Amino acid sequence: MDAMSVTWETRELHTARPFGIARWTHASYPRTFVTFAQGGVEGRGEAAPNAFYGETRGTVEAVLPLLAPALTDPWDWEGLRERLGAVMPFHHPSVKCALEMAAVEWCARSAGVPVWRxxxxxxxxxxxxxxxxxxxxxxxxxxxxxxxxxxxxxxxxxxxxxxxxxxxxxxxxxxxxxxxxxxxxxxxxxxxxxxxxxxxxxxxxxxxxxxxxxxxxxxxxxxxxxxxxxxxxxxxxxxxxxxxxxxxxxxxxxxxxxxxxxxxxxxxxxxxxxxxxxxxxxxxxxxxxxxxxxxxxxxxxxxxxxxxxxxxxxxxxxxxxxxxxxxxxxxxxxxxxxxxxx
Ligand SMILES: [Mg+2]
The missing domain is CATH 3.20.20.120 (Enolase-like C-terminal domain)
Known part of the structure; x- marks a missing residue:
């Protein structure tokens, strides 16, 4: 098997105008982009943390190093869920989302098809x-x-x-x-x-x-x-x-x-x-x-x-x-x- 890697980068994204809901108004949103690479193919995911679900830029960046090693075999989707749950059974859904997105896209790109296919x-x-x-x-x-x-x-x-x-x-x-x-x-x-x-x-x-x-x-x-x-x-x-x-x-x-x-x-x-x-x-x-x-x-x-x-x-x-x-x-x-x- 080729060497695999999971890397990530956080960017601040900005709404064109401040966006308000009942709980808050924000104009800047930290989003962490995760890439899983193996054999020249990359799969990508995004973590969009929301404070209502207990997540911030800080929690995302703190737990990614703990959760990323769970992504070993991208084809093993059930195993990924179980391994993520074994490290962190609850919370951090946006980080788990980014890793699952990366695994699924890696598989689709390896097969040369859109994910929905x-x-x-x-x-x-x-x-x-x-x-x-x-x-x-x-x-x-x-x-x-x-x-x-x-x-x-x-x-x-x-x-x-x-x-x-x-x-x-x-x-x-x-x-x-x-x-x-x-x-x-x-x-x-x-x-x-x-x-x-x-x-x-x-x-x-x-x-x-x-x-x-x-x-x-x-x-x-x-x-x-x-x-x-x-x-x-x-x-x-x-x-x-x-x-x-x-x-x-x-x-x-x-x-x-x-x-x-x-x-x-x-x-x-x-x-x-x-x-x-x-x-x-x-x-x-x-x-x-x-x-x-x-x-x-x-x-x-x-x-x-x-x-x-x-x-x-x-x-x-x-x-x-x-x-x-x-x-x-x-x-x-x-x-x-x-x-x-x-
Ligand atoms: Mg709603």
Whole structure:
């Protein structure tokens, strides 16, 4: 066997404008790019840490030297998961994701095929991705929505969890009367507030609501869902493949993100489990480069909804190769993940 190596580099990526959700506003995102090399072939992965899941640039850089040696035989995907779990059974999902992405891409590139072919996934077109209007001053949000519609986006997602959520929903609906509108409360509402806001969302023709209540409040979500006439989708409540079963009683759908589930194979496992339990499925993302988005895109053809605008929000995406027409992302057709460093 040729010598193998696992190397990584952290870069600060920047959104074109500051990006706000209920918990924070940031403009800079540390993303760690992992490369597995063997026999002249490289496989690449991205770690997009999120503080909500206990990860930072510091934790990523601290655990990578401990977890990287688990990547020995890239074809042994089950073994990789087990070896990662033996070192760190819990947490650090974005680092595990980067290593799993690198292993899977190395295999696809060795075989000379796109990852979706390697995984035997259906070549169906991707659902149109939502474009996120970030939280901010109402006039600025209106402007962002107007610009997105003018660029051809047909699905907008808005982050809520403020004292003026009613006004935001009404303003965006007024600004963009013909687009599909989705809202994400990022776990910011109380049960009482969520009940009141459901009426506003339904009146505005909102398509679904993502994570209205605290991550651990499954009972509250189950109760809310009984009154809701629109789907209630889990995001922060889903950390791990094994959470899916419990969520089926409390939600109508789940938002799968590679960086929180621990990689594309874990996301695929969660997707199959979600389908088996009758859940709708959204493929989501963090603010991440086109490398991470490409990995999600390979799975997105299996989903009902896509929310893959993370790299579109960047001003300095290091990768190129994804084909977007407004919110319509084509399935990557290149070998591996189908993107290249600029
Ligand atoms: Mg969300």
């Amino acid at each position: 390697l995984l035997g996934l259906s070549p169906s077109p991707l659902p149109e991705s939502s474009y996120t209007v970030s939280l901010g001053e109402l006039g600025v949000m209106r402007g962002e929505a107007r610009e997105a519609v003018a660029r051809g986006h047909g699905v907008l997602k808005v982050k809520l969890g403020t004292g003026q959520d009613e006004q935001i929903v009404e303003a965006l609906r007024e600004e963009a009367p013909h687009v599909a509108l989705r809202v994400d409360a990022n776990a910011a509402w109380t049960r009482h507030r969520a009940r009141r806001l459901l009426g506003v969302l339904e009146a505005a023709g909102v398509e679904f609501v993502e994570q209205p209540l605290a991550a651990g409040d499954l009972e509250g979500h189950a109760e809310l869902r009984r009154f809701a006439r629109i789907p209630v989708v889990a995001d922060e409540s889903l950390h791990h493949v094994s959470d899916v079963r419990a969520l089926a009683n409390a939600f109508d759908g789940v938002n799968l993100k590679l960086a929180k589930l621990g990689g594309p194979l874990q996301a695929l496992g969660a997707l199959r489990l979600a389908r088996a339990h009758g859940l709708s499925v959204m493929m989501g993302c963090m603010i991440e480069s086109s490398l991470g988005i490409a990995a999600a895109a390979h799975l997105a053809g299996l989903c009902d909804w896509a929310d893959l605008d993370g790299a579109l929000l960047l001003g300095d995406d290091p990768f190129t190769g994804l084909k977007w027409e407004a919110g319509r992302l084509s399935r990557p057709e290149g070998v591996g993940w189908g993107v290249e460093l600029k």
